[in-house]
Structures are given as C-alpha cells and as structure tokens.
Amino acid sequence: MHPVTTVHYLALSAALLLIGTVGVLTRRNIVVVLMSIELILNAVNLNLVAFSHALANINGQVFAIFVITDAVAEAAVGLGILIALFRNKETVRADEIDLLKW
C-alpha cells in the first residue's frame, strides 16, 4: 500500500483546476460556470492544505479557511448577479449575454 504523498494531492489539485478551467470556458450555463469556479477554488484549497501538511506550517490551512469564506461570498454575489441578469435578459446562457464590448 503506497502512502498518499504530496504529489498525489498536487495531481488531484491540478486535475480539479483543469476541470474547473475547462468548465468555466466551455459551459454555457452560468450556474455551471459558477460551479466550475468553485472547483478551481477548491483545487487551490487542496493545494494550500497539502503544502501546509507537508511543510508542517499552519498558515496554509488558515489561508484555505479564508478561501472557503471567500468562495461563499463569491457564490452569493455571483448568484445575486445571475438572478438580476435573468430578470433583465430572461436567460442564463453566457453566450447570449454579450454586453461587454465597446
């Protein structure tokens, strides 16, 4: 039985980041995009905790708590914006909303 090393954690973290990123870029539903952003944040958390354990430094875990808090706030704001957007545009599809130009 191989022990779980830091490399494994990092590999998982990298996989999560990749999935999250691809999700953000490719999914059309904004709810899913927000969920993908959570994946990315959790990839970061996993990274922080893995290094905190490996380096026996508690700072990383504290940081991870902050990121979780931040993710909650971000999800709240993001869903709020989404609801407002839906009320105006009647859609939650990212490719149908193209206001961010000149």
Added chain:
Amino acid sequence: MNFLDLIWLIPLFPLFGAALMFFIGKKLDPQPLSEVAVAAGVGDAHHPAGAEHGHHAHSPLKKLIDIICPGMVLLSFLFSAAAVYQLRQLPVRAHQVIQFTWVAGLPFHMANGHLATFQADWGFLLDPLSSVMILVVTGIGFLIHVYSTGYMAHDNGYYRFFGYLNLFVFFMLMLVLANNYMLLFVGWEGVGLCSYLLIGFYFHKKSAGDAGKKAFIVNRVGDAGFILGMLLMMSVLGTLRFTDVNAALTSGQFPAETAHFGVLSAIAILMFFGATGKSAQVPLYVWLPDAMEGPTPVSALIHAATMVTAGVYMVARSSALFHLAPGASGIVATVGAFTAILAATIALVQNDIKRVLAYSTVSQLGYMFLALGVGAYWVAIFHLFTHAFFKALLFLCSGSVIHAMGGEQDMRKMGALKNKIPITHWTMWVGSVAIAGIPGLAGFFSKDEILWQAYSSPLGSNLLWIVGIVTAGLTAFYMWRLMNMTFYGKSRVNEETAKHIHESPASMTVPLTLLAAGSVLAGWLGTPKLWNLGAPFHWFETWLRPMFPAAAEVAEGGHAVEWAFMGFSVAVALIGIFVARHFYHDKPEIPDSLETKFKPVHTLLYNKWYVDELYDFLLVNGLCKGGGSALGAFDRNVVDGGVNGAGWLTRFSSKVSIWWDTWIVDGAVRLTGFTVKLLSYPACLLQSGRVQSYAFFVVLGVLAFFGYYIAR
C-alpha cells in the same frame, strides 16, 4: 472829428439795426397767429381783401422799428457824407483803413515762381468810386426805408422785412467799402443772401420761394466765375488788395493784351462772368424779372438801384485790369449792348407793371456794361448814379400804384389813374421822362454820354452805337406805354377796386418827391463837356476820372458831330414817346391789330424769347435732370453693379469655401476616421462581448506566461 478814419463804422450802423430787429424785433411788433394765416395767399397785395386802410391794430412799439431802421441808414448816410466831404480835401483822394488781417493764409508760389502770402485785410477803402457808391446806397437806401414804413405798414413780418433790409445795406456797404476783392466778395455774397431772403419774403407764395431760389442759384453760377477770377488773380498778382492790384497792373510789368487773350483777359472774363450773375446780364439775367416777386421797395432798392449795380462797380473797380485786356472789354461791351436791346424788346409787350420795370433795369444795366466795355468807366458809374434815382423812383411809384390798386399789377386793368393818385403820377412822369432821355433830366445826360462814348471811344463801334440808340428808342416807347396804360386813357379798373383807390401816405409820397427831384438834378453833375457849363456841372467827371485808366481821348468827329448825335438821340426818344402815346392813348386798337398781324413776333417777345424755357430745357431738364438720370444710370449700373458684383463674388467664394470645407477639410477628417475604423476592424472582431471568450484569452495569456518561464 476825422470821419475818414471812421469809415469802418458806416456799415456797422445798419448791421446794428439788423441785429436789433432779429433779436428783439418780434417783441416790438408781435403778430397774432391768425394774421399770419390771413396773410397766406396774399402776395404783394398787402391789403387783405376788404380791409380798410389803417384799420389794423398796431403795437405802439412798432413805431420804434420805423425810427431804428431808417435811422441807422440815415446815420450811415451822414457819416458817409461827412467822410466824402473830408475826402475832397485830401491831396490824394483815397483813404484806406486797414483794421486787421482777416484771412491770414500760408505762403504759396505765384505763377511767376515768387513767394506770396495768401491773405486778405479787414480793411476799408474810400476813394471817389466808393464814395459815389456809399452815397447812393445810404442815400437812396434811406429814402426807400422811409417809403417802406408806409408801404409795408400792413404786412406781417414788418420787423423781419426791416431786419433784412438793414442787413442788406450792411452787406452792400461792405461790398463797396472793402479794400480787397475777398472782402468785397463777402459783401457780394451777403447781398445775394439778402436778395434771396427778400425775394422770398412772401414765402407762403410758392412763386416767391421759387423766384428766390432761382435768383440765388443763378447768382451762384456767376459767383463761381468770380471766385475763379479771384484765385487766378491771386496766383498771378499775389494780392487781392485793390491798391496793390492797381499798382501791379499799372507798373508796366504786364503788357496790354491787345492782340491775344492772355491770363489777364482770363481773369477779366471770369470776373465779368461773376458780374453778369449779380448784375443780370446775358446769359444770367433770367433771375431779375422773377425777383419782382419780392415786395416793391425791395425791387427798388436791391433789384434796381444798388445790388444789381454791384457788377458794374466791380468791373469799374477792376478798370486797370480791363484796360489791359481789350478783348475782355470787347466782350463786356458786346454783352452789355446785347442785353440792353434784348431786355428792351421783351419790355415792349409785358403787361405786369413791375416786369416792364424789371426788364428796363436789365436793359439799363446793359447800358452800363456797354459803357464799361468801351472804356468809359466814369460814364458807367454816372449812369449807375442817375439810374439809381430814376429807377428807384419808378419802382417806388409802381409800388404806390400797386398800393393804390390793392395789389393789382396788371396794366391792362389800370388806366386813367392820373387824377386819382396825382403825386404818384407826377413823380412817375418825371421818372419816365428821365429814363426816356429828354434833355434836362438825369437819364439824358448819362445815356447820351454812353451813346457818344460807344461811338467815339477807340473800343467803340458804329454797331454798338446803333444798338444803343435803338434801345433808347425802345426804352422811351415801353416807358410811355407803361405811363399811358397806367395813368391815361380810359379806365379799365374794375369797380370794386376803383372804390379803394387812394393816394399813398406821406411816408411814401415824400421819398417819391425827393427821388423825383434827384432824377431831375442828378444829371446836372455830369453835363456834356460840349455844353461848357463850368466846373460844378462837370463835377462827376472831374471827381471820378482820375480813378480810371485814361482811354485815348476822343479825337475825331468834333463838336458838330456830337451835337448831331445828341439831337438824334433826343429825336429818337421823342419818337418813342409819341408812338407810345399814339398806340396806347389815341388809338388803342393799333397795338391789338399789330399783335394779330405779327402774332409770332408778339408771342416770342411776350414769352421773353423763350429764354427761360430754353434754360429749363437745356440746363434744368437737360443738364440737371439728364445728368440726374445719367447719374442714376451710373448708380444703378456701376455702383449697384459693383455692390452686386461684390455680393456675387462673396457668394461665389463662400460656395468655393463650402466645397473646400465639405470635401477637403471634412474629407480629411472623415478619411482619418475611416482609416482608423478600417484598421481597428480586426480588433473589433476579438471583442465579442462574451465573458467566456475574454476568460479564454486570460487563460491563454496565463499559459503563454507560464509556458515562457517553463520553456526558458
């Protein structure tokens, strides 16, 4: 008291009178507005219809005007008489009082290159010539002022009339007392102004206003000549002072222009042109007959006795100049003779009593110029002197007749007035005998002398004499036609007027009597040398002769010829008188049959040779209106064309500017914008507005960033 040094005061008395009238006259003679309204439409007829003589209520202060204005002229006369008396005792009979330099101009180069100063004195010159003039102006002027107090008594603007009259006397005295041409010109223009004001005295009558304007404008034409003559004289002689001018001209520096017309002739002709305006000679005489629109005393004083003789005075004053320019003198004589006979022919058929006298004045002035032209300067002044008496007398008598007739001037509506206004009749009889040239009265002596000089002077000719003698016959005829139509024969007065006929008051008849006495006596100062009556009877010639350049003394002919000429001219005058009596008294049907027989001639004469119409056609309509329409065309085409052209040019240039702005300036701006837009198009394509594509670029960027560090 040395009156010679006080001659500058002589003109100031009437000026003071005029100033008083203009400043306080209205207070002395207040006029209710209603009277002014009544006066509208009343011309020389100073009786409003039906108004009885002397029933107007006058301000008691009005008497002051009667005292002040004639009084001032009388004062001038007394000072003049005293000064002339003292002048007689001087060894050299000329006295000059220069008070100050009036026009102090700048130095300039004369025609000969020498420096001279353009200046004129405020100075007065009393010499035999001006002494005769001031005595005539103030003496006869005083009598006419007195006459006017009676004649104008019922007119509105009494003070205004006397103010103008006094102002006139002031200017006239300035004219004759000035010691240089420029100051003379001040008087010259001033009398013109007063003439204008007095002709238009009844300004509510359009014809009077028109006549005033005509007189003023025609005089301006002559004045232009006078001014040019003065300037030319200034540039040739460098001075305008009479004494200096005479000294320069008699110094021999300027040879007589006998064979050619030189600069002196030019000056003389220009000055004479000025004289034709003021003294009513051809071609500028047309204003004088119209000037009869003024009150009759004005006609007597200004348009017969004094102002119109200013031209004669001026030419006589320039005798040294005319002496050196025989060609110009010839023109003077010719114009004078022509004017004399032209005016006399017109006078033959006029029916307005004052117009006959007006043409007679023109004719007599022609005589004076004839005398001047043949070099008989003292004779011209002598005729001026006698004419002043008898013509003033005739005018005042005609005024008295008009006064009696209640304003009627048409002789066809008179007749048989002899017994109704006896004093007027007898004085006018004297005047008519005098002008006709019957021996013993003033007109004979001067006219006969002129005729003799016209024949015998080196500058004279048979033709001038013939014109003169024919004119003398015509003069006798038209004067006695006037007398017969007015005083004798059957009465043609309408009954309404007949009731009001009355002799004029003493203020009018006394001047008439005095002038009549003058008309008899004045001539005896200059009897023909032929009669050999002794020094007092040649006083005029001995007094004036030294003033003037000596014309070559009459040599040929001899006494017998002169007696014959004298007898002939008397015979001509008598024939004229008797023909007139025969035509207009004994057989009044003759003139009518003649008139029908020679209809074209009568019409021509009655319409004054159509000279007024000719001038209207040529000058008023032709030159002024034609010139006006030419100027109008110039205005419309050239000036307006210029304006319109400038407008068009502006519009055109603005269109060019618009095109430039639209296509070049705007085009450049648009092109820049378009270029930028074109170039920015690919960038626009990237900016889709979708969040995910932007995120994609961010990821790409991150990957490129890390890729770069990893690959390094």
